[in-house]
Amino acid sequence: MAADCRSTSGSYVANRSNDKLYPLSKNIVAAKCGAAADTQFILGTVVKYLSQFQMEYQGLIPVKVAATLMANLVYKYKTYFSAGIIIGGVDDDGPSVYY
Secondary structure, rough: OOOOOOOOOOOEEOOOOOOOEEOOOEEEEEEEEHHHHHHHHHHHHHHHHHHHHHHHHHOOOOOHHHHHHHHHHHHHHHOOOOOOEEEEEEEOEEEEEEO
C-alpha cells in the first residue's frame, strides 16, 4: 500500500510529512484521508478490537474481519465522521483490499 504524505487545510499545506498509512496488525494496513482526529479515533478503536480478536484467534487476522469492524463502526456514527479509509492486507485467502 502507498499514500501521499501531505496534509492540507483548504489550499494551505499544513504538513508535508504526515504518515497516512496506519498498521492495524502484522498483516493489515489502513490508508486514511479526511479529518485527522476522526481517522485516528476510528483506527485506534479497530486496533483495540483486533488485538482482542488476535488473542482468541491465534493466527493471521482475516482482512475481512478488520473491514467489517471498520464498516460497522463507521456506519454506526456516519453522521459524525469525516473520513475515508482503505484497508488492505494479506491473509490465508490471499491479498485483499476494502474501502
